Amino acid sequence: MEPSLQSIDQVRASALDMAVRFGPKLFVALVIIGIGYMVGRWVGRLLDHLLLRLNLELPIRTLLVRAARVLVVGMFVIMALQNLGVELLPLVAGLGVAGAGVALAMQGILGNVAAGLTIIFTRPFNVGDYISIASEEGEILDISLFSTTLGHADRSMVVIPNRKIVGEILHNCGKIRQLNLAVDVAYDTDVDNALAIVDGILRANPRVLQDPAPVTGVSRLADSGVTLRAAPWVKVPDYVDATGELNKAILETFRARGIAIPFPQREVRMLTNT
Numbered sequence: 227m228e229p230s231l232q233s234i235d236q237v238r239a240s241a242l243d244m245a246v247r248f249g250p251k252l253f254v255a256l257v258i259i260g261i262g263y264m265v266g267r268w269v270g271r272l273l274d275h276l277l278l279r280l281n282l283e284l285p286i287r288t289l290l291v292r293a294a295r296v297l298v299v300g301m302f303v304i305m306a307l308q309n310l311g312v313e314l315l316p317l318v319a320g321l322g323v324a325g326a327g328v329a330l331a332m333q334g335i336l337g338n339v340a341a342g343l344t345i346i347f348t349r350p351f352n353v354g355d356y357i358s359i360a361s362e363e364g365e366i367l368d369i370s371l372f373s374t375t376l377g378h379a380d381r382s383m384v385v386i387p388n389r390k391i392v393g394e395i396l397h398n399c400g401k402i403r404q405l406n407l408a409v410d411v412a413y414d415t416d417v418d419n420a421l422a423i424v425d426g427i428l429r430a431n432p433r434v435l436q437d438p439a440p441v442t443g444v445s446r447l448a449d450s451g452v453t454l455r456a457a458p459w460v461k462v463p464d465y466v467d468a469t470g471e472l473n474k475a476i477l478e479t480f481r482a483r484g485i486a487i488p489f490p491q492r493e494v495r496m497l498t499n500t
Contacts, residue, residue: 255306262302266295289371335372341388342371351398356462358397360390365462379466402435402459405469409476410451412486417444417452420485424456427475433468434458451488 270291277287346369351357355366357376362384364376374391376384411420421442428440438459445455456476460468480487 258302258306259299262299262305265302266298269298270295337389338372338387341392342369342373344392345369345374345388346371350396354401354462356399356401356403356465358399359394360386362386363397399462401462403462403465404457404459405465405472407456407458407469407472407476408445409454409456409473409480410448410488411454411480412451412488415452415485417454420454420480423479423483423485424454424476427472427479428456428458431458431468431472431475433460433464433471435460449492450490 273294274287274291277290345351351366351369353366353369357363357366362376364378364384366374367377367383368375371388373385373387376386378384409424411417421444425440425442428434428442429436434440435458440456440458442454442456444452446453456472458468458472477487
């Protein structure tokens, strides 16, 4: 029993010695981490207000705020480890080697993240804009760190990795698009009257924007008639519906007003030797 009692006493003595030596340091380290947590929350709120003024999207704003909090807390954790006497140089070296390996294994993902940050801060487009890029086009539905989602009129979606967007030629229509409608009338038609009718139809349609004003005019002298052009602006979601409504209204109004829409025709002359 005596050896066992001696072992228990030694354990108690060792525990008491460690508590005396490291207890205050451990308490201070926990206090430092607690302060770091509160400072991280304060920095996060401050950054959130700043990003809100920049009109960043909510998911991106949340991600950046969380990253800032983690960074601040991480700095205080390093201070706490230093207070405990932990050697940070080997730890940092090990993390650097591990980070290099992870970076090599995740080149594509990191490339998307870097491109996503470029898009977020340069803001070449916003949610709701209609863009054309990388042989794809559509309305911007979502912008994340890794990809950008486009929506089509048929309710399908195209997800483009951000690294495929940065550095490419981008056509951004914004939140409005211009229709390009064309209708042929016979050569003997009063063109001014026909253009006035088309302009009235454009201005009467609620989907057509009046600022910028619709554009009408003669675009081409075709083989079978005069081609009139109607180019109004509409909001991106109204593009398909407005096209159908305006074409239908022009057709019905021209019929009612007796304006002929000519069929394609050719005049063939037969020459005979006499």
